[in-house]
Amino acid sequence: xxxxxxxxxGILLGGYYALLAAGLALMFGVMRIINLAHGSLALVxxxxxxxxxxxxGWSTYLTLLPVLPGxxxxxxxxxxxxxxxxxxAGQLVPLLTTFGLLIVIANLLQEFFSPDVHxxxxxxxxxxxxxxxxxxSIPWFDVLTLGIALAVLGGLQLVLRFxxxxxxxxxxxxxxxxxxxxxxxxxxxxxxATAIAVAVAALAGVFYGMRSGFDPSQGGAELLYAFEAxxxxxxxxxxxxxxxxxxxxxxxxxxxxxxPEYFAIxxxxxxLAVLVARSASQASRIRYALRRFA
Amino acid sequence: MSALxxxxxxxxxxxxxxxxxxxxxxVAEGETLALVxxxxxxxxTLLRAIAGAHxxxxxxxxxAGRDITRMxxxxxxxxxxxxxxxxxxxxxxxxxxENLRVATASRRPGPWTVEEVLEAFxxxxxxxxxxxASLSGGEQQATAIGRGLMTNPRLLLxxxxxxxxxxVVVEGVYRSLATLxxxxxxxxxxxxxxxxxxRVADRVICMLEGRVVLEGLRGQLTREQxxxxxxxxxQGATA
Numbered sequence: 402x403x404x405x406x407x408x409x410x411g412i413l414l415g416g417y418y419a420l421l422a423a424g425l426a427l428m429f430g431v432m433r434i435i436n437l438a439h440g441s442l443a444l445v446x447x448x449x450x451x452x453x454x455x456x457x458g459w460s461t462y463l464t465l466l467p468v469l470p471g472x473x474x475x476x477x478x479x480x481x482x483x484x485x486x487x488x489x490a491g492q493l494v495p496l497l498t499t500f501g502l503l504i505v506i507a508n509l510l511q512e513f514f515s516p517d518v519h520x521x522x523x524x525x526x527x528x529x530x531x532x533x534x535x536x537x538s539i540p541w542f543d544v545l546t547l548g549i550a551l552a553v554l555g556g557l558q559l560v561l562r563f564x565x566x567x568x569x570x571x572x573x574x575x576x577x578x579x580x581x582x583x584x585x586x587x588x589x590x591x592x593x594a595t596a597i598a599v600a601v602a603a604l605a606g607v608f609y610g611m612r613s614g615f616d617p618s619q620g621g622a623e624l625l626y627a628f629e630a631x632x633x634x635x636x637x638x639x640x641x642x643x644x645x646x647x648x649x650x651x652x653x654x655x656x657x658x659x660x661p662e663y664f665a666i667x668x669x670x671x672x673l674a675v676l677v678a679r680s681a682s683q684a685s686r687i688r689y690a691l692r693r694f695a
Numbered sequence: 696m697s698a699l700x701x702x703x704x705x706x707x708x709x710x711x712x713x714x715x716x717x718x719x720x721x722v723a724e725g726e727t728l729a730l731v732x733x734x735x736x737x738x739x740t741l742l743r744a745i746a747g748a749h750x751x752x753x754x755x756x757x758x759a760g761r762d763i764t765r766m767x768x769x770x771x772x773x774x775x776x777x778x779x780x781x782x783x784x785x786x787x788x789x790x791x792x793e794n795l796r797v798a799t800a801s802r803r804p805g806p807w808t809v810e811e812v813l814e815a816f817x818x819x820x821x822x823x824x825x826x827x828a829s830l831s832g833g834e835q836q837a838t839a840i841g842r843g844l845m846t847n848p849r850l851l852l853x854x855x856x857x858x859x860x861x862x863v864v865v866e867g868v869y870r871s872l873a874t875l876x877x878x879x880x881x882x883x884x885x886x887x888x889x890x891x892x893x894r895v896a897d898r899v900i901c902m903l904e905g906r907v908v909l910e911g912l913r914g915q916l917t918r919e920q921x922x923x924x925x926x927x928x929x930q931g932a933t934a
Contacts, residue, residue, distance in 0.1 A: 565799060572786045572797040579784040582746055584772035584801025584846055 411654035415647030416547025422630040424598030438502035441620030446603025447610035476599025510617035523611035705754035714740040716905035729896035746778035775849035787828035798845035805847025812841035833864030
């Protein structure tokens with residue numbers, strides 16, 4: 402039964418990872434940008450919510466109303482002022498730019514909020530749980546997180562499939578030059594993609610702040626989990642990201658079930674196994690192709 | 696006759712290679728102009744420069760009275776210039792209908808809608824929900840032309856629309872073009888098939904090594920003159 406509990410909690414945790422990874426997958430899918438500052442932008446979302454709670458006494462959920470539109474604007478400006486320029490300089494430069502951004506954000510957060518651990522109040526949902534059996538309880542908050550992740554991924558999928566913005570995003574991702582010839586302003590499309598990605602990151606960050614304490618140095622660690630979810634799920638695919646998040650969450654929980662210290666390792670092992678399996682299947686395909694020529 | 700498009704002293708470079716050298720030409724509203732010339736003569740580059748996909752190194756492009764030399768490609772599409780690029784360049788993962796709908800980004804109202812395009816290219820009607828990557832060459836070409844038309848262009852640029860297609864399919868593509876030409880759409884087309892270019896176009900321009908070497912109305916040019924210019928032979932020598 403404890404193993405069942407581990408799997409169930411892993412699936413729920415996967416919802417959080419998918420939420421965190423969705424924006425990363427979107428930016429990579431559309432612009433081939435690996436945004437190393439993604440986890441840091443999520444943290445900024447959490448800190449902004451914290452600031453609002455401190456000054457207004459609102460519930461954490463209510464702070465999403467100003468935080469998400471704010472994040473949209475930040476994402477749009479980030480693309481137009483920094484990422485757009487670095488994209489023009491080649492594939493590697495955005496990687497360096499976002500790495501720099503990760504460091505700048507961590508230091509700014511430390512400057513303004515101190516290195517102390519902060520947390521956000523999740524309200525009554527944060528503590529309530531369904532007691533299924535003596536060993537399995539399902540926290541409401543985790544179910545809410547998974548539900549939000551499903552709603553965000555489903556919403557993104559609908560936008561991509563059925564709206565003009567979605568068609569322009571997919572067309573620009575496939576061939577930006579040709580999209581331009583049809584009247585698509587590729588730079589504006591990129592900026593909108595980044596705006597959505599940063600808003601989803603901020604949403605994930607607020608949920609992260611409600612599920613555990615956070616401090617300014619955590620952007621990198623959160624990025625790693627999001628990155629693993631994206632890679633396991635297959636790069637650039639939204640539903641794959643959900644699958645990847647769930648596989649990551651389940652492996653971590655099973656690792657922790659074997660030994661509480663194996664939580665993070667469980668995820669890393671599966672991540673590496675997926676990478677090795679992918680490259681092995683690629684290598685065997687290459688060998689097969691070579692044999693046909695030999 | 697007022698020109699819809701005026702190109703003045705245009706130079707376009709690919710790195711060190713100068714693909715288009717001091718080209719000047721005018722296209723009147725409603726006219727069909729054919730650009731002919733050997734591979735590497737600069738025809739495609741000239742079309743791409745007009746559409747905004749390449750920045751010229753020197754010269755001016757004036758469209759409908761406006762200097763568009765520095766205008767980005769998407770704004771030219773919104774001003775009414777559509778390029779059907781060489782090699783079709785469809786969005787492979789999008790369906791036929793989605794490929795067509797992307798072009799509504801040009802925000803130009805006009806006669807061409809998805810339904811109109813499907814009516815003009817009936818072969819696409821049963822394929823509208825198929826991914827573009829799964830289409831045959833002729834079907835892809837029809838989609839690419841339809842996608843260009845969806846921007847409701849005042850000037851349609853067609854780059855090698857018959858390249859790599861079976862002769863029967865080319866016939867079909869040109870039958871559709873004939874309807875377009877009759878409807879008064881201004882067209883510049885690049886065509887390898889000299890005979891076909893001289894049949895469809897009102898005027899023919901022959902390019903060689905980036906320059907315009909021969910220009911004339913359909914009736915004024917003989918096939919021999921054009922062939923001579925095509926291969927860079929002196930006109931006296933062909934006579």
